[in-house]
Ligand SMILES: O=C(CO)[C@@H](O)[C@H](O)COP(=O)(O)O
């Protein structure tokens with residue numbers, strides 16, 4: 001299981017330091033939650049923050065765009081240094097165009113589904129994406145409770161991937177801690193985002209707890 005700390009719960013006054021801490025913990029990617037105050041009732045970072053962090057980290061930057069009409073911002077995030085760009089299925093009538101633009105910019109493309117969206121809604125997009133993100137909370141805030149009923153969607157995506165020979169990673173995001181990550185791994189998730197759990201203590205210790213939990217699950 002890959003680990004992707006979300007900087008939504010980092011210390012915004014010391015963002016560079018917190019990014020360096022998770023990088024030293026050898027995590028697999030850095031999850032950057034972009035919110036516009038329209039698609040979700042919260043505001044966070046724009047491409048300028050991504051560009052500011054880029055020279056300070058070698059990590060894969062995984063930008064989770066919780067914004068309306070993300071196709072208008074794909075280029076800006078790609079140019080700012082995003083490696084993987086996630087767009088919410090619910091955020092635009094032009095979801096295929098948004099994914100296509102990400103790929104044309106040479107970046108990894110991710111489709112994200114909210115708790116109310118079934119896997120069947122994105123079946124025609126699965127062949128083209130590098131990652132599918134199953135939200136395990138309603139998007140907008142860190143520190144919410146994990147929704148175990150979303151795990152059926154993770155299992156469904158794992159089965160489709162195997163049957164069709166698709167290559168996407170299956171990411172879970174929201175309420176992931178050293179207990180819920182075990183259920184995610186069991187259902188077939190391959191990448192776990194964790195914000196409040198990682199930054200509520202020493203990130204190195206917290207990341208190790210997540211790793212240990214998935215190792216135990218595999219035994
Ligand atoms: O996309 C989101 C929230 O909308 C997430 O990436 C959160 O940042 C996860 O936070 P925790 O639930 O792990 O605290």
Ligand SMILES: [Co+2]
Nearest residue numbers: 033064173193
């Ligand atoms: Co996120």
